[in-house]
Amino acid sequence: MASGVRPRVKVPKSASAGETITLKTLISHPMESGQRKDSSGNVIPRSIINRFTCEFNGQMVVDVAMEPAISTNPYFEFEATVPEAGDFKFTWYDDDGDVYEETKPVAIG
Amino acid sequence: MEFTRRDTIALGLGAAALTVLPFRVAASADDKIAEFTGGADMKAEGITLTAPEIAENGNTVPITVDAPGAASIMVLATGNPTPGVAQFNFGPLAGSQSATTRIRLAGTQDVVAIAKFEDGSFARAASTVKVTIGGCGG
Numbered sequence: 001m002a003s004g005v006r007p008r009v010k011v012p013k014s015a016s017a018g019e020t021i022t023l024k025t026l027i028s029h030p031m032e033s034g035q036r037k038d039s040s041g042n043v044i045p046r047s048i049i050n051r052f053t054c055e056f057n058g059q060m061v062v063d064v065a066m067e068p069a070i071s072t073n074p075y076f077e078f079e080a081t082v083p084e085a086g087d088f089k090f091t092w093y094d095d096d097g098d099v100y101e102e103t104k105p106v107a108i109g
Numbered sequence: 110m111e112f113t114r115r116d117t118i119a120l121g122l123g124a125a126a127l128t129v130l131p132f133r134v135a136a137s138a139d140d141k142i143a144e145f146t147g148g149a150d151m152k153a154e155g156i157t158l159t160a161p162e163i164a165e166n167g168n169t170v171p172i173t174v175d176a177p178g179a180a181s182i183m184v185l186a187t188g189n190p191t192p193g194v195a196q197f198n199f200g201p202l203a204g205s206q207s208a209t210t211r212i213r214l215a216g217t218q219d220v221v222a223i224a225k226f227e228d229g230s231f232a233r234a235a236s237t238v239k240v241t242i243g244g245c246g247g
Contacts, residue, residue, distance in 0.1 A: 020204035033213065035190055060200025062208065067193040069186050071169040071211040071244075078197075079204030 005029050009090055011104040015082045023054065023061075026075045027092055027100060033068035049074060049100075051093040056106075057086035082106055138185055138192035138221070145183050145196075145223060151233040156182070158222040158234040167214040167244030175207035176224035176232060182206070183225075188218025213244035 010024040027049065034046025048068055054061040061080045080088070085108045092100040156176040164170040174182045174197070184194040197208050206224075214220070221235045 022204075055200075056202050059202045060198075061202045061204075062200060063198040064208070064210075065196040065198075067195060068191060069189050069194040069213045071213055075209075075211050077209035079207065081202050081204045083202070 005094075005098075005100055007090065007092065007100055007102040009088075009102050009104055011088055011106060014107040014109050017108050018081065018083060020079050020081050021106075022077065022079050023088065024075075024077045025052075025054070025090055025102075026073060028073050029092075029094075031068070031070060031072045031074060035068065047095050049092045049094050052076060053091045054078070054080070055089045055091075056080060056082065057084070061088075082108075084108065138187040141183075141185055141192055142221070142223060145225070146231045149229075149231050151223065151231040153233065155179075155226070155232040156222060156224040156234045158184075158220065158236050160220050160236040160238050162237075163239045163241070164214065165241045167216065167240040167242055169211045169244075170214050170238060170240070171209065171211050172220060173207065173209040174222045174224075174234075175205070176222075176226075177206055178226055179206040179224035179232075180227050181225045182208070183223045184212070185221045185223070186212065186214055186218060187221060189213070189215045194220075214238060214240045216240050216243045 005028060007027040012021050015021050029049055032044055032047040036044050038044055046068060050066050052064045052066060062078050085106060088104045090102045159173040174184060176182055181196060181198045183196045185192045186194050194212050199206050217239045219235050219237050224232045
């Protein structure tokens with residue numbers, strides 16, 4: 001597991017029903033591309049997060065397939081429609097099989 | 110440092126391989142596009158790709174793609190060692206078919222975004238980004 005992986009997500013606490021809100025996500029991860037070499041000339045093996053998904057009450061908002069060209073500490077900003085109160089679930093899938101999750105509730109009002 | 114005949118030949122071969130390399134990379138970007146679109150025609154409108162004209166640091170280049178009504182958007186960096194960047198698939202609760210992220214660029218090159226719409230049509234947008242310091246390490 002890559003060390004020090006910490007997801008950070010910015011979601012409004014409340015929204016009106018049917019409103020479109022902007023979500024911002026950032027996860028600290030080195031995203032080693034597999035192209036770099038260390039000081040003795042050996043290739044540093046690839047270690048990235050290859051997939052990111054955001055769901056709201058089980059319905060998909062966005063599903064991103066990621067490749068090594070995504071920067072260190074992958075950042076995503078996108079919009080979602082909130083039909084009812086519920087939870088946003090954010091999931092990151094690491095190359096090494098680890099899954100990082102974060103959940104944020106949204107209230108209506 | 111002295112060069113033997115063997116070294117000189119090896120250097121020559123290496124140089125030849127380097128000059129061939131860019132063409133091979135460009136070809137694989139085309140392969141990715143063909144794989145995504147299945148060779149279909151691409152419209153020029155319906156998709157917006159926002160990228161800086163000049164990026165000082167190729168390690169984090171902010172880009173935004175926006176294609177109203179798209180089912181998915183693929184982003185490619187044609188001049189990177191591996192051209193794929195990301196593919197965004199939008200679900201039923203996506204508020205808009207747009208997304209912002211930060212990408213790595215190895216050098217000055219074209220960034221290409223291709224949107225696939227519900228009706229099976231495609232749209233393409235490209236933007237040239239000048240990169241001062243490349244983002245793929247040495």
